[in-house]
Amino acid sequence: MQKPVLELKGSSFTLSVLHVNSTDLPLLLQELDKKLAQAPQFFIHAPLVLNFSAISGEAIDLAKLQQTMADRQLILVGVSGADAQQQQQAESLGIAHLKMGKQNPLPPPAPRVCKIVKQNIRSGQQIYAKGGDLVIFGAVSNGAEVIADGSIHIYGTLRGKAMAGASGDNNAVIIAKTLDAELVSIAGQYWLAENLQQHGAKSSGCIRLNGESLIVETLPD
Amino acid sequence: MAQIIVVTSGKGGVGKTTSSAAIATGLALKGHKTVVIDFDIGLRNLDLVMGCERRVVYDFVNVINGEANLNQALIKDKRCDKLFILPASQTRDKDALTKEGVGKVLADLSKDFEFIVCDSPAGIETGAMMALYFADTAIVTTNPEVSSVRDSDRILGMLQSRSRRAEDNLEPIKEYLLLTRYSPARVKTGEMLSVEDVQEILAIDLLGVIPESQAVLKASNSGVPVIIDQESDAGQAYTDTVSRLLGEDIPLRFTSEEKKGFLKRIFG
Ligand SMILES: Nc1ncnc2c1ncn2[C@@H]1O[C@H](COP(=O)(O)OP(=O)(O)OP(=O)(O)O)[C@@H](O)[C@H]1O
Numbered sequence: 001m002q003k004p005v006l007e008l009k010g011s012s013f014t015l016s017v018l019h020v021n022s023t024d025l026p027l028l029l030q031e032l033d034k035k036l037a038q039a040p041q042f043f044i045h046a047p048l049v050l051n052f053s054a055i056s057g058e059a060i061d062l063a064k065l066q067q068t069m070a071d072r073q074l075i076l077v078g079v080s081g082a083d084a085q086q087q088q089q090a091e092s093l094g095i096a097h098l099k100m101g102k103q104n105p106l107p108p109p110a111p112r113v114c115k116i117v118k119q120n121i122r123s124g125q126q127i128y129a130k131g132g133d134l135v136i137f138g139a140v141s142n143g144a145e146v147i148a149d150g151s152i153h154i155y156g157t158l159r160g161k162a163m164a165g166a167s168g169d170n171n172a173v174i175i176a177k178t179l180d181a182e183l184v185s186i187a188g189q190y191w192l193a194e195n196l197q198q199h200g201a202k203s204s205g206c207i208r209l210n211g212e213s214l215i216v217e218t219l220p221d
Numbered sequence: 222m223a224q225i226i227v228v229t230s231g232k233g234g235v236g237k238t239t240s241s242a243a244i245a246t247g248l249a250l251k252g253h254k255t256v257v258i259d260f261d262i263g264l265r266n267l268d269l270v271m272g273c274e275r276r277v278v279y280d281f282v283n284v285i286n287g288e289a290n291l292n293q294a295l296i297k298d299k300r301c302d303k304l305f306i307l308p309a310s311q312t313r314d315k316d317a318l319t320k321e322g323v324g325k326v327l328a329d330l331s332k333d334f335e336f337i338v339c340d341s342p343a344g345i346e347t348g349a350m351m352a353l354y355f356a357d358t359a360i361v362t363t364n365p366e367v368s369s370v371r372d373s374d375r376i377l378g379m380l381q382s383r384s385r386r387a388e389d390n391l392e393p394i395k396e397y398l399l400l401t402r403y404s405p406a407r408v409k410t411g412e413m414l415s416v417e418d419v420q421e422i423l424a425i426d427l428l429g430v431i432p433e434s435q436a437v438l439k440a441s442n443s444g445v446p447v448i449i450d451q452e453s454d455a456g457q458a459y460t461d462t463v464s465r466l467l468g469e470d471i472p473l474r475f476t477s478e479e480k481k482g483f484l485k486r487i488f489g
Pocket residue numbers: 230232233234235236237238239240261341342343401402403431432433434435437438441455
């Protein structure tokens with residue numbers, strides 16, 4: 001198939017933002033030159049965004065500001081935090097108005113949970129450990145399903161289905177004291193009973209992803 | 222307070238009704254006042270196996286609907302005065318059983334009886350769910366073959382999750398395995414699973430092993446619970462089962478192939 005001439009894709013970029021705290025142009029230029037002198041390499045040809053939130057409601061000569069920046073080889077790509085009038089001014093000069101993303105960094109990932117189930121999982125039952133590991137003290141029957149976003153440990157015989165890395169974690173593993181499963185899968189890569197049987201009948205095992213394919217290893221006694 | 226025992230299986234035709242009749246009779250013969258209830262609405266046959274089908278006037282559904290009281294519906298067994306039968310309706314459909322209705326009847330019976338034995342219908346529909354919902358003890362009746370074991374496993378899951386004890390976070394239902402229609406000869410040839418195989422998969426306590434026996438059909442045809450036939454292997458196996466249910470420790474019988482004696486070998 002031919003590649004389309006145009007493709008629209010979203011991306012995010014990191015831009016330097018100059019916070020403008022005064023409308024006094026000569027004063028601003030003086031400060032700007034000082035900053036440029038400190039780190040000229042950092043600013044030359046760099047795309048810059050001006051933030052006007054501190055001077056909201058005040059008039060500023062944006063055209064002049066753009067010109068003086070261009071003289072200093074700075075590329076003004078947008079303004080943010082601008083009031084309606086400042087936005088209009090930017091628009092007429094062909095400068096984008098950018099919405100500020102959330103300043104606070106992403107919250108740290110929730111700690112991984114470990115769900116422990118101390119019983120046999122019977123045919124027709126399904127256990128899901130969301131966002132973490134699953135540990136079963138017991139057997140998983142034919143017709144039962146155990147699922148985890150993390151790894152699955154079964155201290156008993158796995159006769160049913162086990163799906164680890166259910167939301168895509170390639171590093172998840174499945175460990176069972178005795179492997180006699182209908183299906184095992186890690187991050188969507190799966191094996192049926194017949195694939196498993198080639199490993200040898202009903203021994204212990206650790207199943208994990210090796211690149212794109214599953215591998216199974218017998219556990220030491 | 223009575224102990225409520227459900228005889229259940231998932232799969233049909235494995236011997237629930239045969240076992241319910243035998244165990245209820247066995248408990249009563251040991252002096253415990255016992256009632257056995259047929260939950261198989263629309264397909265009743267407990268009354269046939271108990272030999273009281275001609276004495277059915279009112280049934281379980283009549284009692285639930287308030288059309289008859291318990292005393293009118295309970296049938297007193299003609300062989301044992303500690304034993305009563307609450308027959309199922311042949312004409313209603315299984316949705317006649319409601320949780321409130323069944324709960325009320327069981328609560329009323331609890332005041333009078335030591336044991337309430339519930340003969341569950343097959344499947345996992347309303348009737349089976351109602352039969353197991355209030356149970357304290359479950360006798361999971363299983364034949365030594367893969368599909369029966371699979372269905373028993375499914376029922377064990379239901380006992381753990383869909384019963385009153387599970388919902389109210391009480392001590393779980395005591396689960397027992399009753400292996401029926403066991404044929405040591407066919408286990409030996411690999412046609413059937415062995416006691417050990419089934420126990421390994423289901424992982425619950427074994428209450429008894431009932432051999433495949435001609436005596437069962439003979440007994441149900443004449444409306445006499447097989448446990449009454451103490452000459453028969455099945456009758457004796459059910460007696461052992463009842464003793465174990467009452468806490469006695471009794472070795473298994475009829476689980477290995479009968480050794481033919483010298484005379485039998487000659488005369489067949
Ligand atoms: N131990 C046994 N030996 C030989 N036949 C048996 C034995 N147990 C039960 N049967 C026969 O199996 C058939 C089914 O038995 P039964 O009606 O007790 O099963 P059930 O589980 O109650 O069936 P349903 O699911 O239809 O209620 C009957 O014909 C019965 O005679």
